[in-house]
Amino acid sequence: MGCGVFGAVNFNEQPIFSYIYWGLRSQNHRGHQSHGFLTYDESKFSVHKSLDLVPKIESNITQEWLKRLPGNIGIGNVRYTTSGKCDSKSIIQGTQPVLVSIGGIELALSFNGNIVNTVQLSKEITQHFPNFTWTCDSDLIANKLLIELIRSKDLKTAVKSVITSLDGAFSAVGITGTGDFFAFKDPHGIKPLCGGHSPDGSTFAFSSETVGLDINGFVRDFELEPGEFVTVSKKGFNRQQLIQSPKKAFCAFEFTYFARPDSRFNGKYVYEVREAFGRNLVKEFPEVVKDADIILSVPETGDDPAMGVHEESGLRWERANRRHRYVTERAFILLNNERYSTIDRKVNILGSKVEGKRLIVTDDSIVRGDTTKIIIDKLRKYGAKKVHMFITFPRITGPCFYGIDMATYGQLIGARHNDEEIAKLIGADSVCYQSIENLVKSTGCPRDELCLACITGEYPTPLAQKTADEIKAKVFQGYTESTRIYETDNAPHASQPRVSN
Numbered sequence: 001m002g003c004g005v006f007g008a009v010n011f012n013e014q015p016i017f018s019y020i021y022w023g024l025r026s027q028n029h030r031g032h033q034s035h036g037f038l039t040y041d042e043s044k045f046s047v048h049k050s051l052d053l054v055p056k057i058e059s060n061i062t063q064e065w066l067k068r069l070p071g072n073i074g075i076g077n078v079r080y081t082t083s084g085k086c087d088s089k090s091i092i093q094g095t096q097p098v099l100v101s102i103g104g105i106e107l108a109l110s111f112n113g114n115i116v117n118t119v120q121l122s123k124e125i126t127q128h129f130p131n132f133t134w135t136c137d138s139d140l141i142a143n144k145l146l147i148e149l150i151r152s153k154d155l156k157t158a159v160k161s162v163i164t165s166l167d168g169a170f171s172a173v174g175i176t177g178t179g180d181f182f183a184f185k186d187p188h189g190i191k192p193l194c195g196g197h198s199p200d201g202s203t204f205a206f207s208s209e210t211v212g213l214d215i216n217g218f219v220r221d222f223e224l225e226p227g228e229f230v231t232v233s234k235k236g237f238n239r240q241q242l243i244q245s246p247k248k249a250f251c252a253f254e255f256t257y258f259a260r261p262d263s264r265f266n267g268k269y270v271y272e273v274r275e276a277f278g279r280n281l282v283k284e285f286p287e288v289v290k291d292a293d294i295i296l297s298v299p300e301t302g303d304d305p306a307m308g309v310h311e312e313s314g315l316r317w318e319r320a321n322r323r324h325r326y327v328t329e330r331a332f333i334l335l336n337n338e339r340y341s342t343i344d345r346k347v348n349i350l351g352s353k354v355e356g357k358r359l360i361v362t363d364d365s366i367v368r369g370d371t372t373k374i375i376i377d378k379l380r381k382y383g384a385k386k387v388h389m390f391i392t393f394p395r396i397t398g399p400c401f402y403g404i405d406m407a408t409y410g411q412l413i414g415a416r417h418n419d420e421e422i423a424k425l426i427g428a429d430s431v432c433y434q435s436i437e438n439l440v441k442s443t444g445c446p447r448d449e450l451c452l453a454c455i456t457g458e459y460p461t462p463l464a465q466k467t468a469d470e471i472k473a474k475v476f477q478g479y480t481e482s483t484r485i486y487e488t489d490n491a492p493h494a495s496q497p498r499v500s501n
């Protein structure tokens with residue numbers, strides 16, 4: 001599932017809730033379908049979960065929330081669904097953090113990512129807990145961790161066992177029933193998770209993105225390494241490399257779409273990387289630049305590359321594509337039935353600025369093509385003469401199994417059509433994708449340390465690769481996927497752990 005994670009502990013016994021609150025508010029772009037807070041105080045967990053964005057809490061009722069969520073340790077989560085059902089009841093049931101317990105052993109967990117070997121895992125958990133049911137991947141991870149904790153009575157051993165038996169992406173923070181605060185990451189490090197501390201050294205936190213630390217005035221200390229397990233004490237972080245990464249594979253899509261531009265990965269602001277993407281596109285498509293009068297950007301992930309296109313080409317960046325400020329949903333992460341009407345309503349065009357003009361329009365990606373088509377139709381309606389799309393993420397040709405909601409070949413316009421066909425289908429004069437080489441170069445990460453699976457077909461985890469290959473072959477023989485691939489019985493399920501210790 002696409003999620004934002006935040007967790008913190010204060011060693012001066014101060015309430016932690018407000019830190020969790022701000023950590024999640026700053027990361028609401030990572031998931032707006034639901035949110036959850038969980039705190040730990042004197043061996044008791046307190047939980048609040050709800051649908052929708054993190055609520056605006058009036059300052060005069062903050063005290064009430066502090067009473068409702070007492071304690072100096074807490075974790076939270078903002079979520080959008082990439083596994084399980086998408087109706088409101090299921091979404092609230094799947095809201096994190098999850099709290100699991102058996103025989104007096106308790107455990108709370110909040111995670112970002114997606115598990116691929118869900119069927120195998122749920123069968124294994126059912127053998128231990130016959131009444132086990134699950135609504136989201138975090139139920140699976142938390143129960144698997146609980147089983148391992150009961151078995152080994154040692155958190156580090158239990159986490160190691162979990163890390164080696166899951167296939168997928170998982171960056172997790174948790175609290176045990178005895179008040180241990182911890183975090184861990186999958187062996188490929190697909191999703192982000194960083195650690196930081198307050199300037200007075202009293203509070204330590206984990207956050208999906210650095211903006212969660214920034215908003216609390218914390219200093220960023222490190223990005224968790226793939227396969228790393230971290231605990232926190234008064235002395236600070238205790239980092240332990242539980243398994244060596246077989247291959248680092250940080251999600252390249254974080255740079256183009258998912259993360260906030262003011263977050264930092266690999267020592268760079270995402271904004272700087274996106275600007276470089278724009279400059280790259282100008283160099284890659286000089287003939288298209290000659291055929292344009294002005295630049296427009298699709299708000300907001302098209303704005304940063306537009307600056308790069310402007311700087312490199314000298315063309316004017318016209319802010320003629322405006323967002324209705326309080327229509328806040330991210331179109332990509334909406335449920336299907338909400339998508340069309342919201343996209344149409346969220347962007348407004350300044351007609352006189354585009355009439356008779358040849359446009360370059362910057363955007364982060366084309367997934368289904370519906371968003372882009374609606375925007376191009378609108379631009380044409382207002383008299384745009386030409387529309388060239390500059391897309392920073394290369395053509396998406398395969399599904400994501402790791403937490404971005406593009407999980408079937410059928411929904412991906414790029415899986416079935418080439419660039420020219422896509423341009424025709426969405427009504428553009430041309431569709432210009434950034435090359436994979438330039439994308440990689442601008443991130444500053446070595447190519448073999450990025451996940452590029454949805455654009456190259458090379459998946460970092462074995463079960464995902466096997467599933468993708470088998471379903472792709474079927475799809476191109478006419479098979480229609482009815483749901484997300486990894487949730488169907490057509491998906492092959494690994495019977496063995498995929499990473500050796």
Ligand code: SF4
Binds near residue numbers: 250400
């Ligand atoms: S498959 Fe694509 S979206 Fe998914 S983790 Fe890899 S790069 Fe990111």
